[in-house]
Amino acid sequence: MAESTEQNPSKLKRLKKTNFTVAEEDLIQQLVEKHSSVINGKLTNTVTNQLKKKVWDDIAIKVNSLGVAIRTATEVRNKWRNTTRVAKAVYTTHRSELFKTGGGPAPKQPSSAVESYPSYEGHHQLQGDSDQPSINATLPEEDASQDLYESAASLIRDSHPLQSTKTVRTPLKKVTVQDIHDMQYRALQGKLEIQEKQKVHMDLKRNNWNQQTDFRCRSRQNLNQLL
Incomplete structure (x- = not known):
């Protein structure tokens, strides 16, 4: 019911x-x-x-x-x-x-x-x-x-459908000889900076190794004198 x-x-x-x-x-x-x-x-x-x-x-x-x-x-x-x-x-x-x-x-x-x-x-x-x-x-x-x-x-x-519009592509900028030279210069400058950093790093390692070698030599001399 x-x-x-x-x-x-x-x-x-x-x-x-x-x-x-x-x-x-x-x-x-x-x-x-x-x-x-x-x-x-x-x-x-x-x-x-x-x-x-x-x-x-x-x-x-x-x-x-x-x-x-x-x-x-x-x-x-x-x-x-x-x-x-x-x-x-x-x-x-x-x-x-x-x-x-x-x-x-x-x-x-x-x-x-x-x-x-x-x-x-x-x-x-x-x-x-x-x-x-x-x-x-x-x-x-x-x-x-x-x-x-x-x-x-x-x-x-x-309302009527809007007319379809074509995609407008922006034309690419023409690359000139000067642009190529600029890019080569920036690339070369970057390589030089990397080489400079590597040189500094190698100098630090060389100095550290020389200090360790000098310390070992002095330690051996002191030991020989004691003997």
């Missing part, structure tokens, strides 16, 4: 929360920017995990004050991370379209929802940024903003 849902609460269907509204997203954005030094800062003696957790708890309380739904600090943090990743992915796709060569339709402009996030604006200003996250690299979240995902998916779906 099957267990009842009362005996096994884990079988109860999980209730889906209301999606984040624009007002909630805007408030999260404002609060994250306000506490950016703590949220994005590296762990130090002053910036600790406890402090980061407290900041997210405070943000969740203020988001809940809007009265849309009860959001936990983890849900608010995941919402921010997911939206930031999507904004970066949209920007990366849009930027690759701008640098394509040849014909084809003009790239679609990112939605206003994506452009409103600092992560997108920061990448848009820093053209040399190499951070290219995947569109699927998001945290588990059932209520992700639909317009952001649709914008990213649309840009990726409509």
Whole structure:
């Protein structure tokens, strides 16, 4: 006989929360920017995990004050991370379209929802940024903003493959007679240094051997005198 849902609460269907509204997203954005030094800062003696957790708890309380739904600090943090990743992915796709060569339709402009996030604006200003996250690299979240995902998916779906580029080989520098003379000079100089070191070593050994021989001779002379 099957267990009842009362005996096994884990079988109860999980209730889906209301999606984040624009007002909630805007408030999260404002609060994250306000506490950016703590949220994005590296762990130090002053910036600790406890402090980061407290900041997210405070943000969740203020988001809940809007009265849309009860959001936990983890849900608010995941919402921010997911939206930031999507904004970066949209920007990366849009930027690759701008640098394509040849014909084809003009790239679609990112939605206003994506452009409103600092992560997108920061990448848009820093053209040399190499951070290219995947569109699927998001945290588990059932209520992700639909317009952001649709914008990213649309840009990726409509993009054309980049034209293949041939590997450009750097031509080798032509070796001149002077280059050969320089190499021969360096090789000869190295050999001379080695020979000089060997000569010094042999002189030391010879001096040591002479000293030992002289000591033996004196020892024998002293012994003969005693006898």
